[in-house]
Amino acid sequence: MKLLIVDDSLVIRNKISRSLLSRFAKVERAENGRQALESAKKELPDLITMDLTMPEMGGVECIRHMVTVAPKAAILVVSALSDKHTAITALKYGANGFLCKPFTESDLQSAIEQVLKVAGQR
Amino acid sequence: MAIVFGWVELPVGRGKLVVFSKLFGKYRFLVISIALFIIFDLGVLILNFYTSGRIAEQTELINLAARQSTLSQQMSKATLYIKSQKLQQWVYQSGLEELRSHYTLFGETLNALTHGGRATSTETGEKIHVDPVTTERGRFLLSQANQLWSGFETAISPLMKDTLITDEEIKPASEFIARNNLVLFDLMTQLTDHFSHEAEAQTTLLRRAQVAGISLATINFFVILFHFLKQLRTRDRRLELKQHESDQLLASIDDGVCLVDANLRIGLQHSGRLEEIFGTNQIAGRKFAAFLNRYVTESTARSAHDFISLYFKQHVSPDLIGDLNPLKEVKAFVEAPSGKHEEKFLNFSFAPLVQEDGETVLLVTVQDITDRVKLRSTQEASETKMHTQLALFSQILPINPDELRLFIDQGMSSLAKVNQVLKSQRGQAQSIAESLTQIMPLAHRVKGDARSIGLTTLGEQVHAFEEDIALLLQRAKAEPLSGRDVLPLTVELKQIIENIELLKSLCERLQQYGIRYDQSVTNQGAKALAGPTMPPAINQRWHGLQTMVDEIAAEQGVAAMLDVRGFEHPLPRHVEQSLYSMAVQLVRNSLAHGIESADGRRANRKPSVGRIQLALSDDGQGNYRFVVEDDGRGFDYAAIERAVKAQHAEPAVDRALSKAELLKFVFTESFSTKTQADATAGRGVGLPLVWDLAKQIGAKVQVRSVAKEFTQFIFLFSCSSQVDDSPLNAKVA
Amino acid sequence: MKDLQHITTFLDGVSRYFAHVSKDPKSLELGTPYLVRNHEQLGLDLTGAIAISGKTKGFVFFSSSRALLKYLLLSLGESEFTDQYMSDIVGEVANTISGNVRKTLGPEFHISTPKVICGHLDNDSLKPERLSYVLPLKWRGNTAQLIVSLDSIDARE
Known part of the structure; x- marks a missing residue:
C-alpha cells in the first residue's frame, strides 16, 4: 500500500507519516496540489491525505484532477474547520472523508479505515 | 400443500x-x-x-x-x-x-x-x-x-x-x-x-x-375470494393502525424529525414538533434546501444542500463528515404566529438509514436549543453583574450614611408600591397599561433620588426599568399586553430591590468591620430615623445635591452652581422627603431644559455658569415657602404648545392655549418637549411627579417664568395643611 | 436575566400541560407577575413542589386552588375529587415542569421529584427575607400560582 501526504505544513506531514508509517510500504509527501498530482501520476497511491489551503494549488482543485490521475486512490481531507463549505466542496468532487485538525493518532487511524472501506466499495 | x-x-x-x-x-x-x-x-x-x-x-x-x-x-x-x-x-x-x-x-x-x-x-x-x-x-x-x-x-x-x-x-x-x-x-x-x-x-x-x-373449483374460487377479501381488509386495517401509530409516535416526539430522500426532498411524514419549530405545516414533500432558505441565510442553506447531498454519495464515508455539518447551532429566523420574526437557535443532526429496498434516506433531527444558547450567554452576562455590585459598593463610600438610609427607605417604599400595583392587577389587558402608567412615576422618583446621591449604577438600572415600561406602553397602543410581557419587568424589579437591599447590608457590614463610615448611626441617629422629624444631618443631604448637579450638568454639556438655603430647622420627615424628591426632579428639569450652554448664556449676557437656587423659609407659624429657581431660558411656551397639540388631536385644543392651560398640561400629562429621552429627562414624568408630591404635602404651586431669564417654582404649604386639589396658579411676570 | 429565562421555562412547562389537557394553547392565562417575601404566606390549597439544586438553587411551586384541580380532573375524565386525586394531579403538573426544565435547561439543573404539600407552603426551607416571584395563573376562571423562589448564585453571597 502506498500513501501520499499532501500538506504545506512540515509538522503535519511528519505527524501523519509517523502515525501511518507501519501501515504503508511507501510514503510520499507533497507540499501543494501541483506536487501531489505529479507524485500521484508516478506512484498511483492507495491513500491520499489532503490539506485544503495550500499555496500554488489548493486541495479542492487538486482533488478535481486527482480523481482522473489516480482514480483508485482513497482521499481523506485533513483540514482545519475554518471553512466548512470548502471542505464540503472537496467531498463533492470526490474526497471520501473529512478529518478535522487538530486530530489524535487514533482519530487518524479510524478515519483511514473508513475512507479505505468506502473507496474499496466503489 | x-x-x-x-x-x-x-x-x-x-x-x-x-x-x-x-x-x-x-x-x-x-x-x-x-x-x-x-x-x-x-x-x-x-x-x-x-x-x-x-x-x-x-x-x-x-x-x-x-x-x-x-x-x-x-x-x-x-x-x-x-x-x-x-x-x-x-x-x-x-x-x-x-x-x-x-x-x-x-x-x-x-x-x-x-x-x-x-x-x-x-x-x-x-x-x-x-x-x-x-x-x-x-x-x-x-x-x-x-x-x-x-x-x-x-x-x-x-x-x-x-x-x-x-x-x-x-x-x-x-x-x-x-x-x-x-x-x-x-x-x-x-x-x-x-x-x-x-x-x-x-x-x-x-x-x-x-x-x-366444477363444484370443487367453484368452492375453491369462493374460498380464494373470501380469504383475500378478509386479508385485504385486515391489511387495510393494519395499515391504518400502523399509520395511526406512526402518526402518534411522530406527534409525541419532542424533537423535530423528518426524512429526506435521495432527491433531497422532505418525506411525507414528520413529527409535530417540527411544525412547531418552524411555525408552519407546509413541510412535507418540499426540497430541503429551499425549505431551509426561508429561515437561515442563503449561504447556509446552500452549504446545507451540498452537505446533505454528501450522504447520498457512494464515495463519501458518512461517519467522517459530521464535523462539516453547517446546521449545528444555526441561527434561524422563524415567523411567529403573531407575524413577528423570532430568533431561534436550532441544531440539526443527520443519520443515513438504509431502507429494505436498499435505498438510503436521511433521518433529520431538529432541536430547538434557543434556551440553552441563551442560558449560556446569560451565564456569561452574570459575570458582568459582579462588576455591577463592585461598582455599587464603591459608589456608596462617599455617600452620607443618613442620605443613603433615607434613600433606601424611600426607595424601598416606592418599589413596594410598584409591586403592590403589579399584585393588585387583575390581568385585563387594558388595565395592564394603566398599571404601568402608575408605576412609571414611582420608578422615576427612585431613579432621580438614586442619582441625586450619586448612586449612578442603580440609577442606570432603574432607568433601564423605566425604559422597558415606556416600550411596553408604546406597544400597548398597538396590541393588548399580557402577563408575559410584564414578566421581564418583575424580574428587573426584583433585581433593583435586591440591589438596594445589598446597599443596606453593605452599610451594616461596614459597621460590623468597625469602619467609621457611619458616624450618625448611633442610637440617637437610629431613633431620629424612626422618629417623626428629620435629623439635623439631613441638611447635608440637601447640600450634597451639588454632586448630582455637576454630574447631570456634565452630561447635558452645561455648567451650574446649586445654592441651598434654609433647612436649618427640622421638618416632618414625610414633608422633607417629598420636598427633596421634588427638588431632585426640578433641578434635573432645570439642567435638562433651563440652563443654556456656555455659548448660549454668553449670547444672552449671562454668567457662563448657571445658577439654581433651592430655598425654604417659614413664617414661624408653620407656613412654609419652598422656591426652586434657575436663571435659564425660561418656559418655552411655544414648544410646549407644539408638543401638546402634537399629542392631542381633538378640537378642544385646536386653538391658542393660555399659559396657565399649557402649564397644566406640563404638570399633569406625561409628555416632553425633548424628542429623545435620556437618563435625565425626556420621559415627561418629572413634573407630574412634582405635582403629585406637592399634592401629598398639601402645597399650592405657583410658576413664574420670563423667557430667556428665569423659571421659578414656588410651593406654599403649612405643615398641618391637608391635601389640596386647588387649580394650578400660574403667575407670569 | 437568567431568572427570566428560568421562569419562562417553568411557565412554558405549565402552559404546555394545560394546552395539552384543554387542546387550546391559550387556555392558561397569566396575570402580572409580582414579588413576595418568603416569610409571607405563600401558596393556595394544594402545591406541587420541586426542589432545584446545582448551580442554581431554589424551589418551584405549582400551587393551585381546589376548584382548578377539580376542573382539571374533570377534563381528564375523572369523577372523583378526593385529596388523593387532587394531590396526584398537582404532582403531575409539577412533574411536567420538571420535565420541561430537564429538556430545555440541560443537565446542570438538578431537579427533585415533586413533593405535594397541602395548605400553605411550609417556608422553613426558604430564606425568609428573600423575594420570590408569584405568577398568578387562571385556567377556565380558576386560580393557580406558579411560585418561583430561586436563590441564584450571584444574588447576595
Whole structure:
C-alpha cells in the first residue's frame, strides 16, 4: 500500500507519516496540489491525505484532477474547520472523508479505515 | 400443500429458494389456491377427454355387438336360403357368399372382442383396433359365445372351402345353426345390452366427475375470494393502525424529525414538533434546501444542500463528515404566529438509514436549543453583574450614611408600591397599561433620588426599568399586553430591590468591620430615623445635591452652581422627603431644559455658569415657602404648545392655549418637549411627579417664568395643611 | 436575566400541560407577575413542589386552588375529587415542569421529584427575607400560582 501526504505544513506531514508509517510500504509527501498530482501520476497511491489551503494549488482543485490521475486512490481531507463549505466542496468532487485538525493518532487511524472501506466499495 | 411445497423447493437453488419461499411466505395461500383451482379444472378436462374417448369406444363396441346379433341371424337366414335353393336345384352361390362373409366377419369380431385385435368398423368398414373386453359379464358372455362359436365353426367350416357344396355339407350345418342360432343371437344381444349399460355407467361417472370437479373449483374460487377479501381488509386495517401509530409516535416526539430522500426532498411524514419549530405545516414533500432558505441565510442553506447531498454519495464515508455539518447551532429566523420574526437557535443532526429496498434516506433531527444558547450567554452576562455590585459598593463610600438610609427607605417604599400595583392587577389587558402608567412615576422618583446621591449604577438600572415600561406602553397602543410581557419587568424589579437591599447590608457590614463610615448611626441617629422629624444631618443631604448637579450638568454639556438655603430647622420627615424628591426632579428639569450652554448664556449676557437656587423659609407659624429657581431660558411656551397639540388631536385644543392651560398640561400629562429621552429627562414624568408630591404635602404651586431669564417654582404649604386639589396658579411676570 | 429565562421555562412547562389537557394553547392565562417575601404566606390549597439544586438553587411551586384541580380532573375524565386525586394531579403538573426544565435547561439543573404539600407552603426551607416571584395563573376562571423562589448564585453571597 502506498500513501501520499499532501500538506504545506512540515509538522503535519511528519505527524501523519509517523502515525501511518507501519501501515504503508511507501510514503510520499507533497507540499501543494501541483506536487501531489505529479507524485500521484508516478506512484498511483492507495491513500491520499489532503490539506485544503495550500499555496500554488489548493486541495479542492487538486482533488478535481486527482480523481482522473489516480482514480483508485482513497482521499481523506485533513483540514482545519475554518471553512466548512470548502471542505464540503472537496467531498463533492470526490474526497471520501473529512478529518478535522487538530486530530489524535487514533482519530487518524479510524478515519483511514473508513475512507479505505468506502473507496474499496466503489 | 406439503406436496406442492416439496415440489417447488427441491429443484431450485439457494438464491431462488429464498425468492420462492418469500413468494410462498407472503402469497402462499394465493398460490396454493390457484394451483388447486387449475388442478380441479384440468382434472375435469382430462377426465372429460378420457371418458369421451371411452364412450366412443363403447359405442363402437355396442355397434359391433349389435352387428354380431344381426350377423348370427343373417348367417341362419343364409344357411336356410342355401338349403332351400339347393333343394330346388337353383343357384345358391349368392347365399353362400353371404354366409361366408357373415361367418368371417362374426369370427373376426368375436376374436377381437375376446382377445383384442383388428375388427371391421360398423360405420366406415375400415379396420379398427379393438381392446379385449375386460368386464366380468362381458367375458362370461364372450366365453359362452366362443364355446358355441366353436360348434358353428365345425359346422360351417366345410362350407367355406369350395364354390360347390354338397347336401352332406349343408345339412348338418343348417341343422346346427337352426338349433343354436337363437342362443348365439341371444348371447350377442345380451352383450349389446351389457355394453350399453357400461356406456351408460361411464356417462354417469363422467357427469358426476364433472359436477364434482366444477363444484370443487367453484368452492375453491369462493374460498380464494373470501380469504383475500378478509386479508385485504385486515391489511387495510393494519395499515391504518400502523399509520395511526406512526402518526402518534411522530406527534409525541419532542424533537423535530423528518426524512429526506435521495432527491433531497422532505418525506411525507414528520413529527409535530417540527411544525412547531418552524411555525408552519407546509413541510412535507418540499426540497430541503429551499425549505431551509426561508429561515437561515442563503449561504447556509446552500452549504446545507451540498452537505446533505454528501450522504447520498457512494464515495463519501458518512461517519467522517459530521464535523462539516453547517446546521449545528444555526441561527434561524422563524415567523411567529403573531407575524413577528423570532430568533431561534436550532441544531440539526443527520443519520443515513438504509431502507429494505436498499435505498438510503436521511433521518433529520431538529432541536430547538434557543434556551440553552441563551442560558449560556446569560451565564456569561452574570459575570458582568459582579462588576455591577463592585461598582455599587464603591459608589456608596462617599455617600452620607443618613442620605443613603433615607434613600433606601424611600426607595424601598416606592418599589413596594410598584409591586403592590403589579399584585393588585387583575390581568385585563387594558388595565395592564394603566398599571404601568402608575408605576412609571414611582420608578422615576427612585431613579432621580438614586442619582441625586450619586448612586449612578442603580440609577442606570432603574432607568433601564423605566425604559422597558415606556416600550411596553408604546406597544400597548398597538396590541393588548399580557402577563408575559410584564414578566421581564418583575424580574428587573426584583433585581433593583435586591440591589438596594445589598446597599443596606453593605452599610451594616461596614459597621460590623468597625469602619467609621457611619458616624450618625448611633442610637440617637437610629431613633431620629424612626422618629417623626428629620435629623439635623439631613441638611447635608440637601447640600450634597451639588454632586448630582455637576454630574447631570456634565452630561447635558452645561455648567451650574446649586445654592441651598434654609433647612436649618427640622421638618416632618414625610414633608422633607417629598420636598427633596421634588427638588431632585426640578433641578434635573432645570439642567435638562433651563440652563443654556456656555455659548448660549454668553449670547444672552449671562454668567457662563448657571445658577439654581433651592430655598425654604417659614413664617414661624408653620407656613412654609419652598422656591426652586434657575436663571435659564425660561418656559418655552411655544414648544410646549407644539408638543401638546402634537399629542392631542381633538378640537378642544385646536386653538391658542393660555399659559396657565399649557402649564397644566406640563404638570399633569406625561409628555416632553425633548424628542429623545435620556437618563435625565425626556420621559415627561418629572413634573407630574412634582405635582403629585406637592399634592401629598398639601402645597399650592405657583410658576413664574420670563423667557430667556428665569423659571421659578414656588410651593406654599403649612405643615398641618391637608391635601389640596386647588387649580394650578400660574403667575407670569 | 437568567431568572427570566428560568421562569419562562417553568411557565412554558405549565402552559404546555394545560394546552395539552384543554387542546387550546391559550387556555392558561397569566396575570402580572409580582414579588413576595418568603416569610409571607405563600401558596393556595394544594402545591406541587420541586426542589432545584446545582448551580442554581431554589424551589418551584405549582400551587393551585381546589376548584382548578377539580376542573382539571374533570377534563381528564375523572369523577372523583378526593385529596388523593387532587394531590396526584398537582404532582403531575409539577412533574411536567420538571420535565420541561430537564429538556430545555440541560443537565446542570438538578431537579427533585415533586413533593405535594397541602395548605400553605411550609417556608422553613426558604430564606425568609428573600423575594420570590408569584405568577398568578387562571385556567377556565380558576386560580393557580406558579411560585418561583430561586436563590441564584450571584444574588447576595
